[in-house]
Amino acid sequence: MGLGDRVSSLFRRGARRDTSVELDLTRPVSELFAQGSSRAEAATATGGLPRFKATAADQVDRRRSDRFTAMRMKLRNAFTPSQPVSDRQMFAGRTEVLGAMIGSIEDQRLHLVIYGERGIGKTSLLHMLSEAAREARYIVVYSSCGAASNFEETFRAAAADIPLLYHSNFGPNTQEAEAGSSLADLLPERFSPRQFADLCVKLTGTRALIILDEFDRCESSEFRRDLAELIKFLSDRSVRMQVVIGGVAADLAELVEHIPSIRRNILAVRVPLMSEAEIRSLVATGERASGLTFDPAASDFIVNVARGWPYIATLLCHHSGLNAIDAGRGTVLPDDVSAALDESLLELRARMAKPIQLQVERLLADGGGKLLTLIAGASLVGGGEFSSADIDAASPKSGDATAAKRFAEELSAEKLLLERRDDAYGRRYGFVEDSLPPYLWFLGQQQIHQDQQVKTPRVSNG
Ligand SMILES: Nc1ncnc2c1ncn2[C@@H]1O[C@H](COP(=O)(O)OP(=O)(O)OP(=O)(O)O)[C@@H](O)[C@H]1O
Ligand SMILES: [Mg+2]
Incomplete structure (x- = not known):
């Protein structure tokens, strides 16, 4: 039968x-x-x-x-239906989750991991977080990871969005700052998470939020390890930079390897289903x-x-x-x-x-x-x-x-x-x-x- x-x-x-x-x-x-x-x-x-x-x-x-x-x-x-929400006017509900995310960044200086199923609303939430952070004068760098993403490329691109005038050695009136240089100009050709953190220790007068969406797509376990190391260095040295990782996963461990080393430094938010009232x-x-x-x-x-x-x-x-x-x-x-x-x-x-x-x-x-x-x-x-x-x-x-x-x-x-x-x-x-x-x-x-x-x-x- x-x-x-x-x-x-x-x-x-x-x-x-x-x-x-x-x-x-x-x-x-x-x-x-x-x-x-x-x-x-x-x-x-x-x-x-x-x-x-x-x-x-x-x-x-x-x-x-x-x-x-x-x-x-x-x-x-x-x-x-085929795109995340990027306009605040069109964004519904989620006040609690967004509030918790902002609080953990602002009050606890934590790094964030936002995970959940496909279509649950992660990217839309990240867009709203970006907007709120920009409003508070954070420098927000949003990037969407791909299968081939790696540490150096991703963080060099992020550094390129941070003007040199926020580096403590270069005031707004220095020649370099006026020429529109960025932190990326100070990075050597190859750099480790420690070197990147060393550079960012000098950030002053602002805070940077580096958002890495679709992190599940990146295949390199080296990148995952480097990122965990970076989070550790940034936290230990109270750097004015926080990382937000978004991705599809059923649980946190699936998304971020090497968790034990950074558990105390991150807040993991599993994006919940919306309530009936939110829908x-x-x-x-x-x-x-x-x-x-x-x-x-x-x-x-x-x-x-x-x-x-x-x-x-x-x-x-x-x-x-x-x-x-x-x-x-x-x-x-x-x-x-x-x-x-x-x-x-x-x-x-x-x-x-x-x-x-x-x-x-x-x-x-x-x-x-x-x-x-x-x-x-x-x-x-x-x-x-x-x-x-x-x-x-x-x-x-x-x-x-x-x-x-x-x-x-x-x-x-x-x-x-x-x-x-x-x-x-x-x-x-x-x-x-x-x-x-x-x-x-x-x-x-x-x-x-x-x-x-x-x-x-x-x-x-x-
Ligand atoms: N708070 C919200 N208000 C209105 N529409 C929303 C909200 N959250 C998500 N959506 C809608 O739901 C759909 C899925 O959202 P989104 O792309 O943000 O999910 P995702 O979790 O990033 O998905 P994926 O894992 O496929 O990247 C989108 O069409 C978006 O417009
Ligand atoms: Mg998404």
């Missing part, structure tokens, strides 16, 4: 419903682009190829604009910025699906807002959110490897939809990796939780969609692809929405 048979016989009751998921999983991804409703249709209606609605300088083509064009442009800036304020912030209104039921729908993930909330607000505008409405309705889920499902599916897509299809056809939704919900609540306790937390009924835990065990044993890891803290599961939890969760939520529509059809007011 294969897994599929076992699952479908165990959960037969859910089977018919799950196989009737209305989003046709066999549709080719190319339909994503055919599905664009009025966006594509408008172009065909005018007989031409689709065109941009605004110039690269964000100027609207008056001949082609309608009253929704400006709203569309504002919406794009209000919800940016609501994310929707409200975008509402204000775009001029669109989200119907309370549409807002509830988004908050419920987002499960505290800013990335999901932004994605759904963006798509549902565009859907409302395309339909000539200034109000986003639950059906717009449902259409946004469909679009997001196609996007997420397009990012999955073909064998994974096939596994999902098979499990859904075998009636595993309901349990997959619960497991995906547990992954979203657990912030990526999850335990059976997270499955309990994500399951409204205890019977469902028992079945979902057994299913997670079976799937991970057969390495289908899930992997498991045992350590001192017990067993944890994780999906083999980042797109899987939101994909499976969206599918389930879409199904629930459609079932509700059948039970209580909305009266159309035309």
Whole structure:
């Protein structure tokens, strides 16, 4: 008896419903682009190829604009699912985390490590921290690490952003300072963390914040060791420079090696999921910025699906807002959110490897939809990796939780969609692809929405 048979016989009751998921999983991804409703249709209606609605300088083509064009442009800036937030006006919630970060830098002179799952909002937070620090006249150097990043290159670039006038040997009126020289001009061709710290001991009249985002991407363990050493030297010598490291990781040790040596010198912040109130304020912030209104039921729908993930909330607000505008409405309705889920499902599916897509299809056809939704919900609540306790937390009924835990065990044993890891803290599961939890969760939520529509059809007011 294969897994599929076992699952479908165990959960037969859910089977018919799950196989009737209305989003046709066999549709080719190319339909994503055919599905664009009025966006594509408008172009065909005018007989031409689709065109941009605004110039690269964000100027609207008056001949082609309608009253929704400006709203569309504002919406794009209000919800940016493919980019971090860099405008304070568009940043929602997170006051506690940001406050703690600022306090630890300012009051305790600690170095920071900001870690968490993809899309949880690390870079957006770092942008807000940068802005607050610049406001307080810190010199902020933000850099995004890559696979090949190394210590010397990264810190030489950082030093190039620190004017020499802040070096105690060179006042603002010295020739070098007036010539626009920087600390980088004082660095030898090769330098060690100790030499760099020696140079920075001379910083005066300012403070520097060096932000290294995407630190998980850097592959060099030498860089990681050098950075830990630098943090130690900077702390021991009370240098007016602090380092902030950001990156994807399930725990601190995964991101920064050599922790024991610097444990007392850093504050590690795991970026938490946003609270329901914060997600609501994310929707409200975008509402204000775009001029669109989200119907309370549409807002509830988004908050419920987002499960505290800013990335999901932004994605759904963006798509549902565009859907409302395309339909000539200034109000986003639950059906717009449902259409946004469909679009997001196609996007997420397009990012999955073909064998994974096939596994999902098979499990859904075998009636595993309901349990997959619960497991995906547990992954979203657990912030990526999850335990059976997270499955309990994500399951409204205890019977469902028992079945979902057994299913997670079976799937991970057969390495289908899930992997498991045992350590001192017990067993944890994780999906083999980042797109899987939101994909499976969206599918389930879409199904629930459609079932509700059948039970209580909305009266159309035309
Ligand atoms: N506080 C917030 N207010 C509004 N939108 C937010 C907030 N935090 C994150 N977002 C949105 O969520 C998405 C993910 O955010 P961000 O890019 O900052 O996450 P990340 O953790 O850096 O992701 P990655 O690990 O992929 O780099 C972005 O589209 C961003 O616009
Ligand atoms: Mg990021």
